[in-house]
Amino acid sequence: MEKLKPTLKNMTLVLVGVAVVVGFILAYVNHVTEGPIAEKAKATLAQGIKDVMKVDGIQVTKEDTVKTNVDGKDLTYIVHETSDKSGKPVGAAVESTTTGFGGDLKVLVGFDHDGKITGYTILESSETPGLGAKAEKWFQSTADGGKGGKSCVIGLSPKDGELKVSKDGGQVDAITASTITSRAFLKAINEAYAAYCKQNTDGTSGASKQENKKG
Template sequence: MKKLESSLLNMVLVLTGVAVVMGGILAFVNHLTEGPIADQKAKALADGIKTVMCVDNLQVSQTDTVKQADAKGKELTYIIYQTKDAQGNDLGAAVESTTGGFGGDLKVLVGFDADGKILGYTLLEHAETPGLGAKADKWFQKGAKGDIIGQTPAEPLTVSKDGGKVDAITASTITSRAFLLAVNNAYNAYKATPVDAETGATKQEKEE
């Protein structure tokens, strides 16, 4: 077999060929893993909803997407999972809320009862410093130092350093502020979601 001449054109052709083959392999692997990853995320979300609503046997009766502007005018998106128990009674809702933390986006899932009282929460995504900001998944839980469970954020929850009543995570005030902002925003989105008595659908969805 004749050896390819070492030239710029041949090198470009070889590199292009390698890039095409590698791209094809990556696309194939991505296709194979796309389904399992989506299933894993769906299961994690379903488990998260049960955790924050403190009920194992529940169903998501309605999913609403609400867009609201924050204090700086940036439009934020909230996903509200209306829930019912096995008997069809309203339990309240689990709300996805995202804010910017110290290391990146902080996505929280918060459970509220029908009156807006916090039932529970879980962190869905975060990029906070391990051992510091990452403590948010435990710091604000029931019985912990920054316990917010059972509170209603009609009056926004704030850290004690800012005149509020919630103890911030040690050495992680920025993360604590971001977390509480996510919870406050989730509450506001939940309470601002008008429900049609006949269908259970939000008026926003009906208009769309």
């Protein structure tokens, strides 16, 4: 068989052929992995909702997409309304994404009907592994082991005022040497709360349609 001459045309044909084959391979790999990745993300979210709401037998009763405009940017939040095993509404878990030191920071925040934070978990983080791990734990309890630190956000409510780090005149101690990440985390919580309020009919607190029906 005669060897193809290394002309521009022949080299172009070879490159196109390689590109087509690689394209098919990538499409196949994407098709094979797409399902498992989606299932894993779904399971992670479901477990996250249980963790942040801290209610036995938690159930998601409704999911709402809330769009807001923050600093000139159109942002989208997912609000997961929840109830306990008896069917009583207990608040909502909100997916909120903001930009940290190393990139996007996606947080799931739980709020009760009074707008108080019941818990949080970090779903995705482009921060360095060390910063991401610190943020996951830092704001769950006092940074100094309960000796007067103010790093814990559990039980606080943005309804009482926007959460800020101490350096900015707020009430929350930032992660040591990581003020930017701390600001981003609190911004995600504040925006999650704003989305939660917008999703509810009274627009002022975590108290929603259930309270309005009582009135």
